[in-house]
Amino acid sequence: xxxxxxxxxxxxxxxxxxxxxxxxxxxxxxxxxxxxxxxxxxxxxxxxxxxxxxxxxxxxxxxxxxxxxxxxxxxxxxxxxxxxxxxxxxxxxxxxxxxxxxxxxxxxxxxxxxxxxxxxxxxxxxxxxxxxxxxxxxxxxxxxxxxxxxxxxxxxxxxxxxxxxxxxxxxxxxxxxxxxxxxxxxxxxxxxxxxxxxxxxxxxxxxxxxxxxxxxxxxxxxxxxxxxxxxxxxxxxxxxxxxxxxxxxxxxxxxxxxxxxxxxxxxxxxxxxxx
Amino acid sequence: xxxxxxxxxxxxxxxxxxxxxxxxxxxxxxxxxxxxxxxxxxxxxxxxxxxxxxxxxxxxxxxxxxxxxxxxxxxxxxxxxxxxxxxxxxxxxxxxxxxxxxxxxxxxxxxxxxxxxxxxxxxxxxxxxxxxxxxxxxxxxxxxxxxxxxxxxxxxxxxxxxxxxxxxxxxxxxxxxxxxxxxxxxxxxxxxxxxxxxxxxxxxxxxxxxxxxxxxxxxxxxxxxxxxxxxxxxxxxxxxxxxxxxxxxxxxxxxxxxxxxxxxxxxxxxxxxxxxxxxxxxx
Numbered sequence: 432x433x434x435x436x437x438x439x440x441x442x443x444x445x446x447x448x449x450x451x452x453x454x455x456x457x458x459x460x461x462x463x464x465x466x467x468x469x470x471x472x473x474x475x476x477x478x479x480x481x482x483x484x485x486x487x488x489x490x491x492x493x494x495x496x497x498x499x500x501x502x503x504x505x506x507x508x509x510x511x512x513x514x515x516x517x518x519x520x521x522x523x524x525x526x527x528x529x530x531x532x533x534x535x536x537x538x539x540x541x542x543x544x545x546x547x548x549x550x551x552x553x554x555x556x557x558x559x560x561x562x563x564x565x566x567x568x569x570x571x572x573x574x575x576x577x578x579x580x581x582x583x584x585x586x587x588x589x590x591x592x593x594x595x596x597x598x599x600x601x602x603x604x605x606x607x608x609x610x611x612x613x614x615x616x617x618x619x620x621x622x623x624x625x626x627x628x629x630x631x632x633x634x635x636x637x638x639x640x641x642x643x644x645x646x647x648x649x650x651x652x653x654x655x656x657x658x659x660x661x662x663x664x665x666x667x668x669x670x671x672x673x674x675x676x677x678x679x680x681x682x683x684x685x686x687x688x689x690x691x692x693x694x695x696x697x698x699x700x701x702x703x704x705x706x
Numbered sequence: 707x708x709x710x711x712x713x714x715x716x717x718x719x720x721x722x723x724x725x726x727x728x729x730x731x732x733x734x735x736x737x738x739x740x741x742x743x744x745x746x747x748x749x750x751x752x753x754x755x756x757x758x759x760x761x762x763x764x765x766x767x768x769x770x771x772x773x774x775x776x777x778x779x780x781x782x783x784x785x786x787x788x789x790x791x792x793x794x795x796x797x798x799x800x801x802x803x804x805x806x807x808x809x810x811x812x813x814x815x816x817x818x819x820x821x822x823x824x825x826x827x828x829x830x831x832x833x834x835x836x837x838x839x840x841x842x843x844x845x846x847x848x849x850x851x852x853x854x855x856x857x858x859x860x861x862x863x864x865x866x867x868x869x870x871x872x873x874x875x876x877x878x879x880x881x882x883x884x885x886x887x888x889x890x891x892x893x894x895x896x897x898x899x900x901x902x903x904x905x906x907x908x909x910x911x912x913x914x915x916x917x918x919x920x921x922x923x924x925x926x927x928x929x930x931x932x933x934x935x936x937x938x939x940x941x942x943x944x945x946x947x948x949x950x951x952x953x954x955x956x957x958x959x960x961x962x963x964x965x966x967x968x969x970x971x972x973x974x975x976x977x978x979x980x981x982x983x984x985x986x987x988x989x
Contacts, residue, residue: 529876
């Protein structure tokens, strides 16, 4: 089933042209909480970038800012000179599948195109192709409650990808799934990413998931939410079960884990011992 | 997903007991109310006989049934008049309730401004408002319709408003991300999401519109201008024609039950594929 991509991996760190940069971005909510403080981050085309950090480090907020669902309090977003992305450049996958419960799988995936005025007949080939890409051929007529959690997430990914966005933003999409399903979805997501060559910004709190998927991991720290350290994951794609059980993967996880612990301590330290 | 064939597997005592229990409950659900009903009617009949109660005070069930058939022409033409008011007012309640709810969700300010008035209209007893309506409105049908509408529209309005406002936040973000217009958001997101709430309101409003129609006729019928079931009841009361009074009462009850069943069926058919309320419990 899974075709191996022969050519070289898309990019590790810093190879593609810049897609988006966050320059000194901060976000303060009306209740006074500083969700993000002075974040500098460059996202390059073809990146698989993970934002990794403890809860409250502002990784979801960062994603919402990139999506344009929120505006930064300070600093700016630079989409190659423009402050906002073209809407059709962005696909978003939420933590929950967030499907329309009354609509079947086809209608759910069709939705973004439908909102742009594409008729059912015109959209059908694209929708069916997208469903095939996420291995859901034959489930067009099923409604969400008839699907398992993993399948719902696949529908959600198909819906986000149906408009062929340049960047896919994912907010802890697999956090609620069991491990076997999560591994399978990780594999399939990587396969899709390698075939289509889009950019992914992936929010997660799992070290293992971020290392397995990403070309770059950005470790964030909390209070205030900020970038703690950036790590390049120097392992070639395609990555699969062999990589998942390799010593190299284990070493990368340990390395990333150490940085994450550093990020967590950098928060806890002054908080507990400061005064 | 797949039906389990109970005969194909050997069940342990616990499971067998559970299956037996379920089968009993299924039968009991129909049989018990029916048995109690029959018992009650039999008791009613006996009380009449034992106490020698004259039929102008409490007629025997058989007499009521006879009257139901004997006066069928008169009663059913009256039923039609009441039904017409009921359904027209329900239709208007749906249009008015949903229309206002949609208006409310378009702007918080509109909702804040007008919702209190809807509540005032709801909590004031319709019998107390009717004399005013009687003064200002000439047309008999309009009077009755207005009455029944006031009673029926509120549950639809309040339920639909609640439904339109309880759309998942992420879904709203998703529509926003895809550049949905206000109309698209209403058409593809808010209205379908509000459907279960609306149908719940509709079930309540169906019963209320019948009550509204009958009550309005009662108040109007006191002036001898109506020909619906309520005026048949008043008339029968004046003439001490208790059998017809009972017959008319039974017709109204059955109409109410029928309206409820039909609306429940509609609700089930619309929601059965996706909404929790319409799903069979799965173990």
